[in-house]
Amino acid sequence: MAGGASAFVAAVPHQSHPPFLNLCLLVFEAVMEVVCVSLPGYILARQGMFDAESQKFLANLNTMLFTPCLIFYKIGDKLEISQLGDLAIIPVIFVVQTAVSYGCARVVSRMFGFKKRATNFVTAMAVFGNSNSLPISLVTSLAYTIKGLHWDKIQGDNDAEVQARGLLYLIVFQQLGQFVRWSWGFHVLLAPPEAYADDEDGEQGRLEGGQYQDEPEAEALLQEFADPVANGNGKKNGLQTSRSDPQLSTSDYGSGAATPMYQDDGSYESEVDSDALSGNSRNGFNGFRKPDPKGWIKQGRHWMQKQSDRASSGTVNACHKAWASLPPKVQTVLSAIWRPVSKVLNACWELMSPPLWAMIFALIIAAVPSLKHYFFTKGTFVNNSVTKAIKQSGDVAVPLILVVLGANLARNTLPQDQLDAEDPVLEKRLVWASLLSRMLLPLAIMAPLFALTAKYLPISRLEDPIFVIVVFLLSGAPTALQLAQICQMNNVYMGAMSRILFSSYVVWILPSTIVLVMLALETVEWTGAV
Template identity: 55%
Template structure:
């Protein structure tokens, strides 16, 4: 009954978002704004308050087992998805879809809400290894565990999931769309090459009639006709009202863009289609500005007071830039002289090592986002007892002002996450496909059944005994934490991540099947599934403590 109460609380908070979205009051743009606001303000406040007030350095030592469990869960889900796809006789594209739905589970919106609710309703979740453990500490540890699982899933989801499993049809080898795309590409290249090889003109009728014009005019007309032809080609492929064409380069992950370039650059643009904390996407649209863009010598924007060359602000800016340039040249010259005096093998080693360290740091910088910065700040505060007392000491001025404001803002995060989750389930933000046939509906039904089995049934059946044996016999203290066992069970059988709907929209892949899957997973099956997961987790905790 306590588990049912916790699940029903989540449903009741999500229901208003679903209702207002169905009525058209909560549009896609409004959902995106609310999600980005939650990512930038409220979720970081929640993470900081829960972690910084409860964590200690001793609690952080046992977290290394989380990546191991994540890898095992991902591998088992992958094997289950492959087996189910073979049983249904799927080809490559639908098999990749089922694998994506099975591997990538929700580790953010729903589990966080359930963990916070369960920590307040079930009293058997206190950890015996922590004297004086309370409900707030249980919630803080649960959020920390989920945040680590979430970031691991983010890396795999936007690399393997986006570029391989849910890639556009024309990029999947062995499909009809891929063959047609290659044929069109070959024809386009051949068509552009024919005038050069054969010496004949392929321009339109207007260019052929304009024989009296000058050579420059004819060249300009030919270029205009080619641009028009390209525009008509894209117009036939992406009609009005459909998904805006997005190139592959624009949506590569921050890690891949930084490590492939090896240079200091901006993070690639983040997909601008409903990035919500409910679906696990924790980076606001637009990316994060890097250091070179801040210190670059670009001109001022329109309306900037620095456009006046005689203004005081412009003179100060030029003076600062000149001073910084002088200091930089002096330091670089001194370092270059010292580096040149070293032996050649040592120079080669330092160059290679510095490049590797620089790429790693740039990758970390590009990967960071407001919730991760909040977690880093919370770890720093928790690691310094004096700083922790400064933030959370009873009766202090800072706690009654700044810390209290952060706590109040953090209280908004979970309700807003659930409201956006309910709005996403309204299914009124996905574009309608007028060419949908009965055969497509039959295939979507098969994909729906296979995805639910691969995500919410088979991984739980296999992982539950493994988690039980691990909690009982593996001598790692974190496995004795009841909330950690519950988190592992929730992630094992959680529905497919809502962020997958965003990827399907970007790549125009099985959007109808994705919409039906979200409704079935989060509306129909979520209540019995969560009850089974939490009850089994509590039984494992009780058995492991005997």
């Protein structure tokens, strides 16, 4: 294929273009890679071996384990702190792309007459494009197939360096997208239907300014500190009260086993069978009975919970005493300061998720040379043990996403009650609005804007041909596959999500990707980057 491209370059004036049929074959190979990994999931789902609960379990597992490992390994290994200044143009382009996609989604949603919940869904489909599996496959292939992508500012530039730079660009774009996706996208745009329960059509809810309006736990704790007399000596402290609140004890991810319920006197409503704790015998062995491991586990869990509660109660009591010892004016000033700070901290904490924690840890390690040496230098103990384990787990993330994608395309696995609750007409309109807002309108705006920027602004990174190709691929890429995970976890328009993925990755992916690559190559040639 490379030889055919070279012959074509000698024959036609468009030196950056491979033969059109070769380009189509290249794109088709990258698309087929996605199809081949997704196909087993579709087949298993059609055979009834991959039901909706299994898909949701795998989505949660991927979010909690494999995706954080992938993010940690890629950022920590590839990113150099010295490169951050030179790559500063990437966040700017990311913000512009996100703003353009957001604007397109809002305009299209208004044209379709959507209310808040549907508008947020279309916005998520528009602003979060695929920056992982498909673009990585394309960049890897293009770096070795298309001649003329070498950057003249790098002495001795070769295909391997072109590929490495392309992957680095994708990683930075990818992690910026991950941060926004698992914060704003997870908690706001694709919030569960219950967040919109106050609206007559399920479209309006408790989201106001990007936050839930429930009183933050930190603010509740402040109330405890501000009024220690009303709360006695902490016998009924704020932590105990908050734990008895079912809203605050529910996990964001809906996982975890049942927990003991607190009584008004601070005691526990035991979940253990009373016979397991007494000497009563059901089999006549003098008060002894067959060992009950489950009962022991529950007793151990209750004992640990009691110890934890005693420790937290002591901490709160100490804080109450320290607070009471302060002058009233100091208490007033600290209260005024703490209220807005606690709201900000609570909002940040609510936005955090395992992938975001992984990204923060990876940035810390990348910023500390000694830590990066231990984690990512071959031969060190940490690299041979911890890092290799993380890499193996991270390598599972993308294939697992694609397998779940294939299962999502088999609509017979989606929860029937969810499908029955969705309006078929609304579902079709959501699909069309999402495709317009993601794969057509942003590209129509970004393509000329970026071409003019690369042509006339003296920014060195815009002269790198592979960078231009990466930007174009991301401008019109299909909807991110991870949105299927979030929709499954939060039960958000799962039927519409399935149709969007089918339309994006089966129907439109091949022609749209060919157009993206051709536009990128035209821009590379027009700007004189080759």
